[in-house]
Amino acid sequence: MRQLLDFIIYDFRQYILLVVFCLISLALLVNRDTPALHAIRGASVELFGAIETPLKTWNRYFGLIDENAALLATNAELSAEVSRMRTAQIENEKLRELLNCKAETPRALRFAHVVDRTFHPERNLFMIDAGSQDGVEVGMAVLTDKGLAGRIILTSPHFAIVQPVINSDFKVSVVSEKTRLLGVVHWSGGDIETAQLLHIPASRKIEVGERLLTTEFSSFANANIPVGTVEQTETSDNDLFQRIRVRLSVDFSTLEHVFVDLTKPNVEQNQLRARYREFQ
Amino acid sequence: MRQRILWYVGGAIALGFLQKLLFDRLLVFGAKPDAMLLLAVWIARREGQSFGTTAGFVIGLLMDLLHGTMGLDAFAKTVSGFVAGFFSNPDDLEKVSNFLIATAFAALFGTSAYELVSTALQAPFFKWTLSAVATSLYNLPFAYLFFEGTKRFT
Numbered sequence: 001m002r003q004l005l006d007f008i009i010y011d012f013r014q015y016i017l018l019v020v021f022c023l024i025s026l027a028l029l030v031n032r033d034t035p036a037l038h039a040i041r042g043a044s045v046e047l048f049g050a051i052e053t054p055l056k057t058w059n060r061y062f063g064l065i066d067e068n069a070a071l072l073a074t075n076a077e078l079s080a081e082v083s084r085m086r087t088a089q090i091e092n093e094k095l096r097e098l099l100n101c102k103a104e105t106p107r108a109l110r111f112a113h114v115v116d117r118t119f120h121p122e123r124n125l126f127m128i129d130a131g132s133q134d135g136v137e138v139g140m141a142v143l144t145d146k147g148l149a150g151r152i153i154l155t156s157p158h159f160a161i162v163q164p165v166i167n168s169d170f171k172v173s174v175v176s177e178k179t180r181l182l183g184v185v186h187w188s189g190g191d192i193e194t195a196q197l198l199h200i201p202a203s204r205k206i207e208v209g210e211r212l213l214t215t216e217f218s219s220f221a222n223a224n225i226p227v228g229t230v231e232q233t234e235t236s237d238n239d240l241f242q243r244i245r246v247r248l249s250v251d252f253s254t255l256e257h258v259f260v261d262l263t264k265p266n267v268e269q270n271q272l273r274a275r276y277r278e279f280q
Numbered sequence: 281m282r283q284r285i286l287w288y289v290g291g292a293i294a295l296g297f298l299q300k301l302l303f304d305r306l307l308v309f310g311a312k313p314d315a316m317l318l319l320a321v322w323i324a325r326r327e328g329q330s331f332g333t334t335a336g337f338v339i340g341l342l343m344d345l346l347h348g349t350m351g352l353d354a355f356a357k358t359v360s361g362f363v364a365g366f367f368s369n370p371d372d373l374e375k376v377s378n379f380l381i382a383t384a385f386a387a388l389f390g391t392s393a394y395e396l397v398s399t400a401l402q403a404p405f406f407k408w409t410l411s412a413v414a415t416s417l418y419n420l421p422f423a424y425l426f427f428e429g430t431k432r433f434t
Binding site: 013014017018021022024025026027028029030032037040041044048051052116118119120121122123 | 297300301304305307310312328329330333334336337340344345346347349350351352354355358359362365397398411
């Protein structure tokens with residue numbers, strides 16, 4: 001018996017190791033959301049972030065010329081936007097007075113640099129230099145001046161991992177600005193400037209150029225944050241839903257700075273959703 | 281032996297950061313240069329299949345910590361290390377062609393394993409095949425440079 005065991009272990013140990021390590025890997029993959037693995041990943045994120053930050057600062061110094069040009073362009077756009085906003089604000093205030101509504105309190109935002117980016121055909125991720133000590137929590141929305149960039153999925157004391165819109169695991173519910181149609185924006189890989197709008201019935205009309213905004217019932221984002229604009233619609237006789245291409249509001253190829261919306265996720269709603277998923 | 285293992289660990293950590301900071305950004309058609317794969321192949325050829333499989337697993341775990349999805353790289357690199365172990369004939373250690381073939385097969389099987397698990401067997405056949413073949417071919421020039429650079433350690 002012992003000879004047989006020795007024979008198996010000696011002659012087949014590479015196969016045994018292969019099976020054991022593959023099983024351990026799959027077990028880690030299945031249990032990746034457990035607190036222990038989250039803690040380990042958090043520690044590695046913190047360590048890597050600490051190494052990455054000085055390198056990023058170095059790169060940023062040499063990129064100042066391009067960044068300055070981009071900022072000037074953005075500044076010009078923002079100046080025009082501010083003029084429009086002022087006009088709209090005056091009109092808005094009059095309407096608010098009429099309706100006797102209180103002005104909404106501006107949301108608290110935390111500025112952060114993108115210090116690292118994990119490139120992947122389908123699962124892009126970003127790391128930002130704001131963490132739990134800055135009030136950042138898992139589930140918070142990440143924005144730019146153009147619109148929704150993603151959401152926080154992991155935090156360490158000084159850094160956080162962002163799952164951007166251009167990650168195939170990311171979905172966000174949206175509403176079209178004019179036609180008020182509800183759908184889900186999902187990116188399934190490929191071009192990082194466009195995504196798909198899902199669940200719009202073939203029988204409903206949606207306009208090209210229409211803006212898509214986050215809905216009131218998004219699980220992480222506040223309402224009315226721009227996500228993208230409808231670029232192309234396509235319907236065939238056999239499909240129940242339209243195929244709609246969306247140009248994303250945020251340019252992820254040049255993303256360097258973001259804001260974290262420090263509005264705390266609605267824990268009760270999320271718990272209820274989780275319970276419902278378990279129920280299913 | 282202990283000293284060699286320390287060298288491997290040190291090399292893995294250094295190459296891990298190089299991978300994350302540089303090679304991950306050289307993405308072409310879903311393929312990128314994989315310094316950790318080259319290290320796993322190099323170790324597997326030198327130390328044999330069992331050691332290569334173990335080294336692949338440990339290297340993969342390191343990449344998982346840096347990349348995000350725990351277990352995915354560990355799985356792929358375990359397969360790569362195992363496959364590369366078939367090319368561990370001591371007579372061929374100094375042949376660059378043997379290293380390139382080992383790298384090509386390790387990348388092909390490792391990437392296939394990665395794609396199949398990461399997409400939960402849902403990816404279209406052509407998609408993961410393209411990714412596996414592209415990774416396999418894309419890594420060959422880097423494998424040649426790696427082999428030449430590490431020749432004196434072989």
